[in-house]
Amino acid sequence: MVAESDSAHRPALPAAACTTVRPALRTQRHRRLLPIWALLVGFLTLASLVFAPELPFTARAEPASSTAAIATTAADSVEVTVSPTVTPELSPGQDLPLTVTIHNNTAAAIPIGRVDVYLAQLALTTRAALDSWLRPDADANSGDQLMSVPTAGIIPAGASTNIAITVPAGSVGLTDQNAWGARGIAAIYIADDEVQAEGRGTFVWSQGSAITPVGLASILPITTPEDATGLITTKALESYTSSAGLLSRQLDMAIDAPTATIAIDPQIIASIRVLGSAAPASAVAWLDRLAGASNDIFPLGYADADIALQAQAGATTLLAPTSFEPAIDPSLFVVPTATPSPDTTLNPSDVPTITPPTSTETTPSPTPPLPPTVGPGETVVPTASELLAWNYTSSTIGWPASGQVARTDLDVFAASGLTTTILSSDNVQQSDVFTPNTAVSLPRGLGLVSDSTLSAAIRAAAEATTEDAWRKNVAEAASLLAIVSAENPNAARTLLVTFDRGSPTSATRVGQTLAALNSAPWSNAASLQSALDSTPASTVSFHEKAIDSDRVALARSLLQREGAMAEFATILADPLLATAPARLELLALLDTTWTAQSSAWQEQVRASLAASFDLMHAVTVTTRGPIIVVGSKVDLRITLNNALDQAVTVRTDIVPSNGRLVVGETLETTIQPNSAQAVSVPLSAAVGNGDVVLRVTLFTLNGTPLGQPAPIEVSVRADWEGVGASIFAILVVGFFGFGIWRNIVRRRRDRASGAPVASGQLPPPAAEPNV
Template identity: 30%
Template structure:
């Protein structure tokens, strides 16, 4: 194998992909697809060398080729000197390390590997004796690169693949680095803005997302919890119907000493909502008509609806919490532009360093920065990803923990920064995140730190923002959502009583559909957005002008009767507007207010005056009493028969005169007949 063949270690993909946390064995990197095998290496205990204890190493070998591989051998080697910087450590454990990096290193702790068929995988264990390690680790404290070689067949002629990890020796060192963590606790993707009771019970279970986040916060009281108010509102709306475990979860969460950052309701995707033209303050209007019972509502989904036992009922009460005084906006990485920073409406914003034109000065000073007048909390994307992956399961989690330990140790001994900020990505599956935070917190070279402990605003270093973007197709979809829901809010102005039962569930539906929880499922989001937009549009058609044939204006004066239908479950009051395209007819009053009962219809009367015979085009529309247009404008042709009533009246009078004349004639004739007979 030549030097151009790069080792197939998995850890680079662990750094890059949070989703690997759910996999028991990490998937090979893209480069590994060209190798006959892939190798994943994971030292025990996060790779930390303990006094007097041997170091165990798990190695997973997978045949990624199409041909069988003969039996072989795995061996390991350790760098004698610690990494000079976190950058050099990351370079040494990346898949692109050339094979020459192993030259001069002693391969040790061999273990046999059985023959592997195409696609087969096997796990082997290596043990490095502490006495042997202590002989190597006599140099200064820090993290060292651990190399593993897999050789299949005699002298590795069938395959020779390499992987790397890190081991840490901090015995006797007093160096340390601060580590602050942000743990998200949000609602799963949905279309209603409320999580039902059954789903709540699943979420608070030990394997549920809420239960995992709670344990992580308990493990690190210094960590900040980014809490979605939808979680609180959903539990409180359930009232007495909430499962006991859910009520216990809320009580335990309330008692935590952690700082709670208030996310927007449903953790709305702030930059997407802004790009779509949503109001700057996009929050629930109320929770009227919203609960956890299954009854019908005027909204895009059949749930939720009001329940008598749901208390408290106001938006403020349902989302009340011991929120931090710190206002922090947390936009989706890679989507923030300069114009967004002031529009987000928060004094601080949480960004990944990948979103910045970062500087060595900022990295050395810590996670605090400033862009213009906006304070920025800068999360380290590598540390954030490794923390999330280490909280997963299997070899990928163990490998990530070793790498994370190595980075923190290297940063500590080299004094690279005062502290690092890890923001666990939303939607991360990390059932053992609490164990990782607890383990790191027990290390003397890691100082769990609060956000306040990162420093004051005076410590912030000025940086530049890399202009982020939101996909145009996403913006177009979101614009349709926002426009549809805006129409529903305008329709609510026509409701005589109970408008919130129409508007509130639909505002929640908008917030839920704009949630960042959908960002990991773009196809699912587009389906949900289409359904919500269709429902909004359908609701707007619930109050409409009755459709019919062309109208006739007969006579000089008259009244045009127009029916308004209302399919909503609440009464509405609307104004009917009428206009014509020419002077053949005139409305003496072009508007009329109509009150329409729930699930009913009512007429509106527009008085008119005919001017001349002919054709005209009639335009009818609806507005709320304050003039906001609703529904669809109705255009109809009309025939004008001016003076037709006069003609009819003359005809009737003529007919009456004829009848009178006939009557008189017959009466006279009848009187003359007896006289003639007498003569």
Template identity: 30%
Template sequence: MLSAGRLSGRRATALAAAAAATALVLAPLAAAGSAAPAAATTTGATSPELTIAAVDPLVSEGESLEVEIVLDNPTDAIVPATSVEVLLTAAPIPTRYGLTRWFAGQSLLASSVIATVEVPAAPARLRATASATIDAASLGLDGRSWGAYGLAANGADLATATSVVVRDEPGEASPTRLSLVAPIDAGASDGLLDAAALEAATTIGGEARESLDAAIAAGLSFGIDPVFAASEAALGGEAPEAATSWLDRADRPEAYALEYANADPIAEVRAGVHPVELLGVPREDAPMLPPGVADVGTAAPVIDATSAVLRQDDLASLAGIGTVVLTTAGLDEMLVGSTPSAHVSIDGVEALAADAELQSLVREAVLDDDLAAADARARTLALLATITRERPSDSRALAAMLPASSLGDIGPLLSDLSDAGFVDTVEVEEALRGEPREASLAELDDPARDAGAELVTAALAQEAEVSSVSSIVEDPSALLADLRLQLLGALPDAGRAVTEADRIAIEGLGGAMGEVRHAVQILGGSDIQAVGQSLPLPITITNELDEPVTVQLSVRPSNALVTVPDPEVDVTIPASSQQRVQVPIEIVGTGGVLMIAQLSTPDGVSLGQLQTIRVQARPTIEAVVGWTLGTAIALLLGFGIWRSVRKRRRGEARGDLDDRPLRGRPQTTGTEETA
């Protein structure tokens, strides 16, 4: 029999699930139900379908069973009310193969009707729900063998729905040890949580609070997102007390640190950049905090590779970071007989291989909607019971990864597992004890292998572009630290395949980075009529950052009608403001000229786009005369030089007397002899 504490916990879970189902609780063999105002949920179905699940799949001696039946109607016609028979197999399903066939509707096992439930009519595109409580006598499990019993619902003109319940009286059987790992993440964020979001997550009833409580109660290893600690530190005295208490409670030996914002270490390893870490924690109106304030957990990291197709080099790199959990679907091995323990050596690299079927059920039990999750929890317990029955005297150590806490509620599954007498939930180190079995990685196609790495590379390339212009601010490290927070929040999450949402996040990150690169720029202006000899050229620079910037402004003319005595000027623009700079220019000719203005960082990196200002130059009369005289002198000098060179070439220049022949005098050649 159940203890008072266990019974009350089981009853609380059952009552909560029943309330969520909005169905009537009936006496044994009674018929009742209600049409639920919800859309039909059967994915891809073209005809009405039944679903059945036990509210609490564990049944002990003398306990009743509460079941819930849903009639999904994906058609445009009303499905009339119908009587549904609830059946239970006469004996436990003995093997994993038998369980698979039962769930696929391919197994014909001796069964008996234990209840009849009237399911109301299901309107078009909606579903109808009914529930029934079957007392222990009608259930007929008292005194029977322990294990997984098939549960079915059968209605006229409807396919039979299958589920399972577990008689939880394992006797002397050695419980199966299950190392579940619970990643507790902060969910979608820009890198930090504000006070309201942090308090909502960590207070009583909050997502992170409930997940942590459930993981500690079940004795699991759990990962903590450093976002929680970084946010609490950034808020300082304004941090909610609930967050501080939560972090203190999470500081346990079985806690390890997730990658920041639960980023995927596999994508980072494949991109060759692991780890992508914090650069600091920026604060408003206060100095930036060092990245160490986000440190949480002391245990070795656990890497969720259950959704990845690994190669040996991936595995070796990841094993150097922490404990890798993959699934048996990715292994090339021949298993005969009972289910093995999870500890495995893959060509010399040790890891944990989660049973592929168990891992899939664990995910469904957390991620699916209420009824589907209840059915997945029942199947999970049935599988574990069947594995335990394979070798009752030989305890195995299995492993599985729970989905991140932001994706679903891990509490109901952990509650059921804690209640079960045939399974013990333990820390991940338990699964690593003992000798590993030998295996190799299977050679599997993975068309999306590089998808995560490509997004990581793209994000870091965008960050590098901003880094190249960060010297415009007084403290570049604060600017880069803030951008790194946004980058980490946008990277693909661990434990799942890359999604379109990940690609959109990286594209959005590129937009945010682009805003920083173009936050300081020259505003376009109207044409300028420049009259005079020397006058200032007005150029307006805008700074959209929330801190002052220092840039170098360079100005050059497109022709010689205008000169710029000081073509490069250092300019400091206050935060979120505009500043007009007067650049002196000199007018030396009449006509149109384009003044080309360009901003750059103090270390010479171009910033933003070129801007051109059209200037119509009209110098004063003195400048015109001076320019004309100067031009005339230059032309005369040029003409004189040309004429002199030309004459020299002809040998007729006045200074070349020695080269001219003597006119009227006889020419002699050779050497004159003397007497």
């Protein structure tokens, strides 16, 4: 709704400007009404003519109906935009130059017609009144007609035409007696006596009265499109930092924008530095430009990971990269040797030692600083903290995704060192009619509330592709600021606007938009620090909002996988080779820009969980049953397989399903990369024969199981050892007994037949004769 009638806001127009009657508009309005209402209106009108006393003529135009003016808002309709041509500000005695653009989005040409220009009858003194004027209801009043201008010619299908209209100062009807502030204008296009479309805009009436300007702080995020790796590839960096690349355009906008604060994704800085001497020249130059920017800068979460999603998924502190070592090629971090001049010979003792600068200047450099004792030719691999280091204006600001912060999230932010949280208007409740300061007191720390309505208008202006669209949105933003300034002139306030986190490619007018707003008497550019230092609003309270439960559940699965991966990595010779990439991938999957791509994000998360499951099950037991155990004590050989690219050390635990077997002590085994290792497990038969299932489980050295137990079926035949010994003894006795028996039988047979003694035996001596 518009404000109540006040003669100080809008005096009556001259009669010559107000006597125009628009039968076509009335006809169109009546045509849109339902038959029953048309009948009722006709009856009442007739009654008033019959029974009402005769009234003197009033020099007042019949108000226009927005419903009658707007044919449709579909993509195939006729659209009209109207905006101040030069500046949103109009002073007493000045003509009002307007640009009206007619867009014919239909498939047919539209004939020559006219454009009627109207001024809202009442000043727009509240934010609600401004919104109602620009986005009217079906029966909204279009105001008082100022003038009518014919169109130049037929407008072909799919074409647009601009009409320059100058409303004389006298026709505007505003004087220095009217209160300053936002005013509404409307342009109605009529052809063939039919209203084709209506467009609405605003300007600010400023008669030089004392104004309390509104501070306008802005934040521009510099991010890259979502991915699932946690490091930007060399090819992508080269593309993003080219002259027309995404990062170059974003930095151009930020550097050109007055006092705009940059919120940068640290992933960009680390991805350039981690490449060492192989970093693209354009990326290094881009980092140099960022280092030289005068803007305030604060970091987003790494990979712009949503800090609210982390907190609601169960993180007690916010996550950060642990190491970049697996992604670093040491050969790219060799300190260059100084090149000798042509007329001198460089002795080893003449090589200068690289020392840190003695100046207190903290301007960041594209590459991390070297230790003071490092000389040319040496390799210096930077740490994670060195790759991420930057001279931030503040590192205690958190910026979660818009409108999705719960109360418990604030505790996690505070525990992570973030004392200031940037919130959207959806996350607070306002109890006063006046627009509050951006600063608010939170249950934990300080909040900066982004004005969502003002941000939307400024974003639309920054992304406008035509001059008329840009002027219209700038005028809306300027009118909003004027309303805030005028609604409570005794209180200086600072508002915060934020730009899109989704890296829009069309936001090419950021600097132009902010410069236009900051040139207005009722608006001043403000730094982020001034927003932080402003008095917290006392009429604003925190209103918690939770993220969608399905999204939180998937994020919780990622965090649980993180813990499982950390335990699994203890078996590796170098755990960082697994945990560091996993942490980067986790942060990348929590990127705020995934919010708008729910299906694609779910697929990426499930693919990541499946890949990590395979990784954590790459060490397996390959021995399968059945196995027959004969004897009371045996050594069972079990084969373990390692499909990883590095050695692992595991503990093997074997549990029999019953008491027929007793297993020896747990074994620790080191398995080389991509190989198998057999381990011997001592087994003892306890009671009787039968079948046993050995459940073989691999554990980390900390006692965490690696996957499910592997069953091995074993058939125990412990009494076969005694039976076998008895049979062997019987066979031995039988063999020797048979040999003895055969010798005895043969001798008896030989004696009985008088045969000579067998070879090798001497005959008995002959008896001597008697003498």
